[in-house]
Amino acid sequence: MSGRAKEYYLMHKDIRVCLMEISDDGALGNVRRNETAAAHFPLGGQMNNMKFHEWWRDRAIPKTRHGAKNALQKLNYSSTESALVNNLALSLSDCYWIMPRGEDLTWADMNLFTNDFTDVFGEITINRDYMVDLREKTRFDCATSQGELQKKWCIADDGRRYMVKGNYGQSYQQSLNEIFATELHERQGFSGFTHYYPVRVQADGNIEGIGCMCYDFCSEEIECISAWELLQTVKTRQNESFYHPLKRVCLELGMAERDFTEFMDYQIMTDYLMTNTDRHMNNISVLRNPDTLEILGFAPIYDSGNSMFYNVPYENLSQIKMDEIKTHSFVEKESHLLQYVRDRSVVDADKAEMDFSIYEKDVAERRIRIPKLKELYEKKRERLREFQKGKDIWKSRYSTRRAMRI
Ligand SMILES: Nc1ncnc2c1ncn2[C@@H]1O[C@H](COP(=O)(O)OP(=O)(O)OP(=O)(O)O)[C@@H](O)[C@H]1O
Ligand SMILES: [Mg+2]
Numbered sequence: 001m002s003g004r005a006k007e008y009y010l011m012h013k014d015i016r017v018c019l020m021e022i023s024d025d026g027a028l029g030n031v032r033r034n035e036t037a038a039a040h041f042p043l044g045g046q047m048n049n050m051k052f053h054e055w056w057r058d059r060a061i062p063k064t065r066h067g068a069k070n071a072l073q074k075l076n077y078s079s080t081e082s083a084l085v086n087n088l089a090l091s092l093s094d095c096y097w098i099m100p101r102g103e104d105l106t107w108a109d110m111n112l113f114t115n116d117f118t119d120v121f122g123e124i125t126i127n128r129d130y131m132v133d134l135r136e137k138t139r140f141d142c143a144t145s146q147g148e149l150q151k152k153w154c155i156a157d158d159g160r161r162y163m164v165k166g167n168y169g170q171s172y173q174q175s176l177n178e179i180f181a182t183e184l185h186e187r188q189g190f191s192g193f194t195h196y197y198p199v200r201v202q203a204d205g206n207i208e209g210i211g212c213m214c215y216d217f218c219s220e221e222i223e224c225i226s227a228w229e230l231l232q233t234v235k236t237r238q239n240e241s242f243y244h245p246l247k248r249v250c251l252e253l254g255m256a257e258r259d260f261t262e263f264m265d266y267q268i269m270t271d272y273l274m275t276n277t278d279r280h281m282n283n284i285s286v287l288r289n290p291d292t293l294e295i296l297g298f299a300p301i302y303d304s305g306n307s308m309f310y311n312v313p314y315e316n317l318s319q320i321k322m323d324e325i326k327t328h329s330f331v332e333k334e335s336h337l338l339q340y341v342r343d344r345s346v347v348d349a350d351k352a353e354m355d356f357s358i359y360e361k362d363v364a365e366r367r368i369r370i371p372k373l374k375e376l377y378e379k380k381r382e383r384l385r386e387f388q389k390g391k392d393i394w395k396s397r398y399s400t401r402r403a404m405r406i
Contacts, residue, residue, distance in 0.1 A: 005029050007101035008085075012040040013220075013290060014107045020056075022098070026081020028056045039293055042096065044229035051232050058228075059091075059144055060084040066168065067125030067150040074124055074132055075141060083121060087142045090117075092153050092161050092216050094223035095290040112143055112153070113161065113220050119143050122152025126166050126211070127202035146226070146282055147303070149174070153216075161216040165305070166201055167209070171366045174305035175212035177274070179358050181304035184270060187351045192263060194302040198361065210361055217300055223290045224299050228281035242281060243330040243340055250286065253295045261342045263298045268337050269347040271304070271329075273380050278306035279329040308373055317372040322379055323393070335394040344388045349381055 005021040017037045021029030031049060033041060045052025061068060061080040068080060077083045089098045090112050099105050109115065121142035124130050143153040150166040167174045178196035185193035196212040203209025218224050230249045231242055243264075250260050271279050285299035309317060325334040354377065359370045387393050 008098040009101060010042075011097050011099050011107065012037070013095045013111075015040045016099075017041045019101065020098075022085055024082065024085075025079055026060065026085050028053050042229070043225060044232040046233060055229070055232070057081075058146070059089055059096075061121070061142075061144055062146070062148060065125060065148055065150065066166070067128060070128050071121045071124040075121060083142045084144050087140045087144065089144060090140060091144045092163075093145065093218050094225070095220065111220065112140065113216075113218075115139075116155065117141075117143060117153075119153045122150075122164075125150035126152050126164060129202070129206060149305070154213075162213050163216065164199055164201065164211055164213045166203075166211045167305075168311075170203075170363060171310070172203075172210040172362050173308065173310040173359070173366065175210055176358050176362060177305045177307050177310060178212045178214075178303075180308065180354065181270070181274060181276075181301075183358070184274065184352060184354060185301065187354075188266075188270070188348060189351070190266060192266075192298060192300050194300045198358075212305075214302070217287070217302075221289060221291070222287050222296065224285040224287055226282045227284040227286075230286065231281060241330045246281075246284075250295070253286070255286070255295055255297065259297055262346060265341045265343050266346045267301055268341055269344075269384060270301075270352075271307070272334060272338060273347070273352055273377065273384060274304060274307040275309060275325060275334070275376070275380065276304050276307035277325065277327040277334065278303070279327065309369075309376060314366075314369055314372070317369065317376065320376065322383065333394070338387055338394060339392075341387075347384070347388075349385045349388060352381055352384075 005023045008020055008022050009016040010018045010020055015037050016034055017040050018031050018033045020031045023029065031052060042055050044055040061083065063080050072080065072083065075083065077086070085098070088110060089096065090110065092112050097110060116138060117140040118138045119142060120132060145151060145153070149168065152164050154162055154164060156162055165175060175198065179198055182193065182196045194214045194217060196214045199211050199213045200208050201211035227242070227246050231245055234245050234249055236242065236245050247260055251257055267279070283303045287296040287299050288294065289296060309320065312320065323335050326332055327334040327337065329337060330340065331337055356370050356374050359373065360367060383393055
């Protein structure tokens with residue numbers, strides 16, 4: 001191990017789940033599990049030590065997070081792993097944290113759900129000119145989280161925790177897509193989604209831009225576990241779609257089959273409408289009671305920003321082949337995802353008629369996209385209708401003929 005190692009307990013609230021060595025730079029060494037607390041050990045690391053090392057590595061903010069390099073420099077951290085350790089690995093999405101051996105800290109005094117913090121790290125990723133004022137130093141300067149986009153956790157006047165997200169590049173479309181998705185779910189009368197609101201953020205060049213924010217769907221009583229982590233509890237075959245393994249794990253953990261398929265059917269069809277190409281396994285989660293370990297169902301749909309052709313230049317929007325769209329999800333081709341849908345009627349295509357005026361808030365050059373986005377969305381809605389009438393649209397003559405094993 002590089003760097004001097006120190007011993008920490010991995011804590012689940014006040015339960016010591018293992019004792020582990022962590023070096024200055026955040027690397028994990030030896031791990032001694034507390035067998036009497038095995039049920040509280042992170043699901044992602046239960047299978048073996050290698051998996052647990054991966055679980056720990058995944059807990060740090062990805063080094064590829066936009067703005068992370070600048071934030072590390074300004075806060076004098078050598079890596080996102082050292083920022084993780086320095087902030088006791090505390091998160092606003094679950095109840096795990098670390099306690100240095102020999103200290104006597106409690107969850108009540110440490111957790112970010114009820115104790116004050118300033119996510120300076122996150123702040124710098126959003127606003128790179130943010131002045132770090134050491135006089136206002138709080139005990140924690142970073143709440144760990146996943147994802148590539150710049151983001152920060154904040155505390156509202158009423159004490160609620162919320163996350164602010166920025167955008168890649170110059171446009172605000174990813175944030176506006178979250179607002180668009182919110183509107184779509186509201187019109188459907190569906191309740192299992194995360195509500196995103198537009199907010200002003202500092203964009204590159206010191207101008208005011210538009211980001212989005214959402215309230216924390218976790219708390220001291222509700223934590224979230226990603227589909228990716230759940231999948232680490234089972235063996236999967238190479239190239240196998242994760243849909244069925246994930247379903248097996250969820251049912252084994254006590255989720256009703258109907259709850260699984262209804263949520264997935266709805267999410268797959270609304271993602272299809274919005275051409276969300278990023279429903280990867282960290283963008284689906286389940287919720288769990290951290291005390292009883294009971295699975296409470298899926299986390300409300302979140303992270304729908306990589307959709308609506310956000311990364312397609314204007315000139316290429318006319319050449320998009322609807323049945324050839326690639327996605328990062330259970331399978332590679334978007335239209336093939338529809339094969340998983342059990343009940344095609346859980347989305348109402350009539351109620352999916354949308355108002356596109358939210359995109360008028362984008363930067364001036366991007367606004368010419370609006371009629372094109374509307375046209376593409378309407379094509380998708382038409383295809384969804386055909387699908388709902390019984391047509392297996394992935395078998396379209398435009399699409400690959402090779403039968404997919406799903
Ligand atoms: N409202 C919320 N409450 C609690 N946890 C959340 C909330 N929203 C997101 N998270 C957690 O934070 C992580 C990152 O958020 P999100 O997926 O929105 O970011 P992202 O940077 O857009 O991700 P990606 O890299 O997939 O594009 C999620 O995977 C989830 O674990
Ligand atoms: Mg994400």
